[in-house]
Amino acid sequence: MFVDGGPAQGARVEIYAGAHRVRIEAPGFVTLDTAIDVVKNDTSMLVFAAARDTATPPDSGVLMPRKGALVISGLPRGGRAVVDGRAISGSRADLEPGRHTIRLQAPGFVPVVSVVQVSAGATSTLVFASTRIVTGQQAVETSAVSNGVLMLRVRPFARVFVDGAFKSEDELLVLSVREGRHLLRFEKAGHVTLEAAVTVTAGDTLKKSFTIRPETP
Secondary structure: OEEOOEEOOOOOOOOOOEEEEEEEOOOOEOOEEEEEEEOOOOOOOOOOOOOEOOOOOHHHOOOOOOOEEEEEEOOOOOOEEEEOOEEEOOOEEEEOOEEEEEEEEOOOEOOEEEEEEEOOOOEEEEEOOOOEOOOHHHHHHOOOOOEEEEEEEEEEEEEEEEOOEEEEEEEEEEEEEEOEEEEEEEEOOOEOOEEEEEEEOOOOEEEEEEEOOEOOO
């Protein structure tokens, strides 16, 4: 297992809160490469549910899988997953190869929207990593730390940084952030790095779309 490019020992790793990139490799299995968002003083669980890497010759007569699998991990009780606008039952769905928009929501949590690339014969795992919604008396007690929701869409998909911290490498990203001004940065190989500043208001959702340009030869 590798976390942010460095090897990690054992099945449990203690890392700083924030966004991280995790890659899990095992002989004979398709490599799992995904982004997770670790919450301070909380435990995030990543399930390794990869398909076997069976390279079957084209003339062997064996039918190759035409779909890939999506596994949802860590969704609280009462939560649900919506794939391309349609709700799915359970924590696993067989999908056509390609990019799919996944919305994960659960009572008391900020909904999370992600774009997942599914490959034929492979299993992609999506971990529910959201923040709790503060209401009622809790909101009074924690009024000094007021959050808003930042919804970002970038085309083509790129590495997204918020206030210098890497968050994800997706086309669509939804984050709960503190109210105030935040600096965004989008990076992608072969493209011009884009930076922008946004201001988030507590209790509101700010939606922003960005397009990064290819580098000119």
